[in-house]
Each structure stands twice: as structure tokens, then as C-alpha cells.
Amino acid sequence: MRIFFLFLTLLCVPPVGAEVPQVQVTDAWVRATVPGQQATGAFMTLQSAAPLKLVEVRSPLAAAAEIHEMQVDEKDVMRMRAISQLDLPAGKTTRLEPGGLHIMLLGLRAEAKAGERTTLTLVLEDAARQRQEIAVNAEIRPLNAPH
């Protein structure tokens, strides 16, 4: 079932513009929320054929989406910072995963319900500063589950 969804995820990355996407997005998911909760994280694996930058993310679930870098220092203090763009070097795999990078979804308009799916729009910029958008279909995974 999981493989089937992964396959669906791959299928659901069509170019929004006319250009062929140079980036492959797999294992995209959003952490479910409880009623009233205002923010959550989105995660995915990106692989780009050409050097690209992830410059913006949009989600129908949230008023804003930011690219965040999370680190835990030697004193066990978690620090989180928004970064304006994320480099996707050619041929390399960039993972947005728990314990590291994530997309922070802020100002949630609705509860992110486990088992449902949602779309994340990624805005990518190439070396010539040409932008393209791709739509990623992401699974909403339970709050209380291994990821």
C-alpha cells in the first residue's frame, strides 16, 4: 500500500508550467494536527538533476509556509531558524526529515487529518533565475506514529 502511494506521489509531480521538472520529490508527508493546533511540519525527499533552489512553498492548509532548519546543540537545546532558500545541488539527495530540515506550515486553516492527502506547491529557481512550480501530493501521517 505504502509503495502504491509512493508511486502515486511520483505520478503526482507534473509540471505546472510547460517545462519538464528537473526535480523528483518522493516520500512527501505532513504531520497531522489536533483541533486548535496552529502549526505543523512537512517533510520530503528531493533530488534534482540540475542545480536548483527551493525558494518558496505554498499549502492550501496554511496561511504561510517557511523552510526551516532545526538543530539540537550539545546542551540539548533545540533551535529553529527560517531560511530564505534551500540549495538543491545537482544529482544530490536533499532530505527534509525529522531532526533536520522541514517545511513549517503556519496559521493552519484546518486540522491536518491523518490519512488524508494534501498538495504542497514548491517554487524552484534554476541557475538562470527561471522559476518553475511543481505540485507535490503529500500524505498526512498520524501525530502519534514513527516517521
Added chain:
Amino acid sequence: MKNFLLLALLAFLAACGAPEDATTAAAAPSFHAKEVQAHYGEGFAMTDHLGQRRTLADWRGKVVLVFFGYTHCPDACPSALYRFSQVMELLGREAEQVQVLFITLDPARDTPEILGNYAPAFNPAFLGLYVSPERTPEMARAFHVFYQVTPGQTPDRYSVDHSVSTYAYDPAGHLRLEIPHTATPDEVADDVRQLLLESG
């Protein structure tokens, strides 16, 4: 002669027992987590998500695990609370002798209602606790927990950098362990069992 043999047998048995006792005595209880001896937060009054006034003394007789965070936290907090839900499963019936507390560092946004939806989502027994935004710095000082509000792109989109260690209090109500965020569920369960064992 009969008595002598009996005495010899007793002496032999005692001698056999001795090294074993010595080994047991030498193996002091050891924990995976860092041991601390302090009184952080003991006696500090808070309110739980059901509206009841609480201090840590309310859970005497249980091991109390205290984690500080906020529900806007996209990653570290749910990961920590998920880990404690796994610890509870590993402990089986002993889980009844454990209380997990999630104390918010962001009461301005984490209303009792949100806390009441959030903490029990990981395990129905987990409790969310808060004090007023004005008293939150005082609460953090009482528990010696670090946190720092980092402004976001709009005033309501700040994030909170914070310590992701968990405190473990023994059934007598004393702070004993500082569990790092890297601890596995098995390690935490081991340490909890050890604290329960000590208290008999």
C-alpha cells in the same frame, strides 16, 4: 561429628554466597540518562489542561517524566511525546506508575483546550500543564529549563527555541535524571523501571 558436618556445610554455603553478595553490592544502580540531584520545580504550582491546580507532589508514588515544549513545535516536541508513548507501551502494567507531563513554554498560544487535545493525542494519560504567560519565565527558572522566543515574519509566528531534555522524578518526588533527546524508548523504559525498583 554430625554437628560439625552441619557447621561445615553452613560455612561452605555462606562462603559460596559471599562473592555473589559482593558482586551485587558492587553493581550500583546505573542509568542510561544523566543523573542529577536537585529540587528543580518541586512545589511549583501550575494548572493542568483540565483546570486542576497541580504541583509535582500530586504524583508521589509515581515516576514523573516532565517535558517542556509548545504545540507550534513542528518536530522535536511531537517526536519526544511519541517516544514517551512508546515508553508507556514498553512498560506495560508498570505504566500505571508513570505520569508524563507536557509543560508549555508558549501559554499565549497554547490554550488549555489545545493542550487538552494535544498531550492526550499521544497517550490518554498524558497531561498538558501551563502557567500564565506572565509567570512562564518564573516557571522556567524554577525548573532550570532554557527557552528563548525567536521572532517570526509576523508577530504571531514566533518560534520558541528550548531545551529538549526530559526530567525524571522518582516516586519520592526527587529529581533524579535528565534524559537527553537522543535516548531510545528502551533506554527510557529501563531507567523508569530502575527508579520504580529502587522505591520498592
